[in-house]
Amino acid sequence: MSFKGEQYPGVQTPTADSAGFRLNHTMLRVKDPEKALAFYSRVFGMRVLRRLDFEELQFSLYFLARLEEDESVPEDAGERTVWTFRQKGLLELTHNWGTEEQADFAYHNGNDQPQGFGHICFSVPDLDAAEAWFDANGVEFVKRADQGKLKDVVFVKDVDGYWIEVIQADRLAALGD
Incomplete structure (x- = not known):
């Protein structure tokens, strides 16, 4: 790869220590996973690659991607988990159990004040x-x-x-x- 990236104050040359690093996913917290999954699967054509439940901590993770037609995904859950964590550009929806039952519950969207995400x-x-x-x-x-x-x-x-x-x-x- 000959392109080294645009240069601006603060940009530093990557070292060999970060070789192989890649952005795997971005996480959004969702109030109701059924509604969120319906939206992302119907509107954006995403598929759930893997759901991971953490009963003791009372939350679930849903990893979604927009797969290509010829993309091969492992059937075995363990192999699919490893495969999922090797991908680029996934969306992780995190559901904290019980939020869907709280009528006035909402997460901050990052664009309302104070802005963040x-x-x-x-x-x-x-x-x-x-x-x-x-x-x-x-x-x-x-x-x-x-x-x-x-x-x-x-x-x-x-x-x-x-x-x-x-x-x-x-x-x-x-x-x-």
């Missing part, structure tokens, strides 16, 4: 078709592609209020400076 992002092959799909499925928009100063970028909300950026890569070539 911002969003996850999906790249789609056709942004206009994705917007139509979201409309057809009652997905709440934060921003459509033709709105605001940042064109060709969509933001929607999931069932817990987390923001999801949706982009079409080939429409972003001129983005930024």
